[in-house]
Amino acid sequence: MFMKERLDEFYEMLKIDRKKSPWSRENSFESRFEELRKEIEEVGVALKNDDMKNFEEEIGDCLWDLLFLIVIAEEKGLFTGRDVVEGSIAKLKRRKPWIFEGEAVKSVEEEIELWNRAKRELEGRGGI
């Protein structure tokens, strides 16, 4: 298994940090989003330098900021991490049914056509 439990542990730590740290309490969606943007640029720098150790660390920093945004959202009663992940799972299944319902695609072109069709149909129904 992948991140099981450790990810939950990390999320719980971020909730404690948010609770106990005056500095973290000062964070808003906007200020944390700016941090996330900086971290993303650092991922790009690590990639350009082909520094895979740093690439790994910067991906972790992005995950940190992304989860922190979810901590704030949960605090405000907007949504939880589970909502986010379940939303993404549902979206991936709806957008790429040919992958998860066992159909075969032969080419990238065919796949992009299927993706756009699924997107159009779902948008027509007000879905995603």
Add this chain to the structure above:
Amino acid sequence: MFMKERLDEFYEMLKIDRKKSPWSRENSFESRFEELRKEIEEVGVALKNDDMKNFEEEIGDCLWDLLFLIVIAEEKGLFTGRDVVEGSIAKLKRRKPWIFEGEAVKSVEEEIELWNRAKRELEGRGGI
């Protein structure tokens, strides 16, 4: 609990997608990183518009791209999602010991001073 199991499920789906989808197979660190950058900007737009439903969805899209980068890294034998999360947990503990070892801080200023001190000390030892 937070994302437990669902996050692993999502990650497994992304691995299947990477395996079965010619389009996904075409993805490189570089191309997927560019996607991630676009998604981050969409998080910013949702935030600016105060569209919290869209904000939630765009955070999910960023998570999707971030995990996909990890899928590629795992494929290349570089690192796993578990490595990333464990690295972040260790970093958070080292950088903010006063939060996780029960000390109290009184102000943001005091905390930033402690953060910088921990960072300097760890950097002096070649740590993070």
